Amino acid sequence: MHCGHDDIYGALDTGWIMLMGKDAQQAADQALILRRVTELSLTPGMNIMDGFLTTHLERTFYKHESDLIREYLGAPEDVMTAPPKRSAFSLGPPVAACPR
Numbered sequence: 001m002h003c004g005h006d007d008i009y010g011a012l013d014t015g016w017i018m019l020m021g022k023d024a025q026q027a028a029d030q031a032l033i034l035r036r037v038t039e040l041s042l043t044p045g046m047n048i049m050d051g052f053l054t055t056h057l058e059r060t061f062y063k064h065e066s067d068l069i070r071e072y073l074g075a076p077e078d079v080m081t082a083p084p085k086r087s088a089f090s091l092g093p094p095v096a097a098c099p100r
Contacts, residue, residue, distance in 0.1 A: 008048055017045035024049065025061055032064065032072060 008018065019034055021027030027049040038045040 005048070005050075008046065011046060015043070017041075017043055019045070019047050021047065021049040023057070023059055025059065028061070028064065032069065035073060 011018070017034065017038060019030045021030050027047055031047050034045045034047050037043075
């Protein structure tokens with residue numbers, strides 16, 4: 001548990017995108033990027049950071065502005081379309097980006 005990453009080893013061969021943050025700021029920044037990349041690529045991703053050391057150290061954290069997040073990720077009402085028709089069968093019909 002302390003400084004171990006055993007929980008991610010089980011997912012190393014899944015083909016998922018894996019980003020590792022060195023601190024809470026990098027993990028927060030990567031979360032926005034990873035969300036966008038995984039939506040566009042239709043590939044799952046994991047945003048990983050060492051939970052104990054990064055959350056128990058005193059560091060400056062810059063919260064993302066809500067307007068910036070909306071501009072980058074889009075509005076919750078935006079519709080995500082399935083890519084090509086051949087993928088529509090497995091992915092289903094278009095859905096709202098953030099289901100309510």
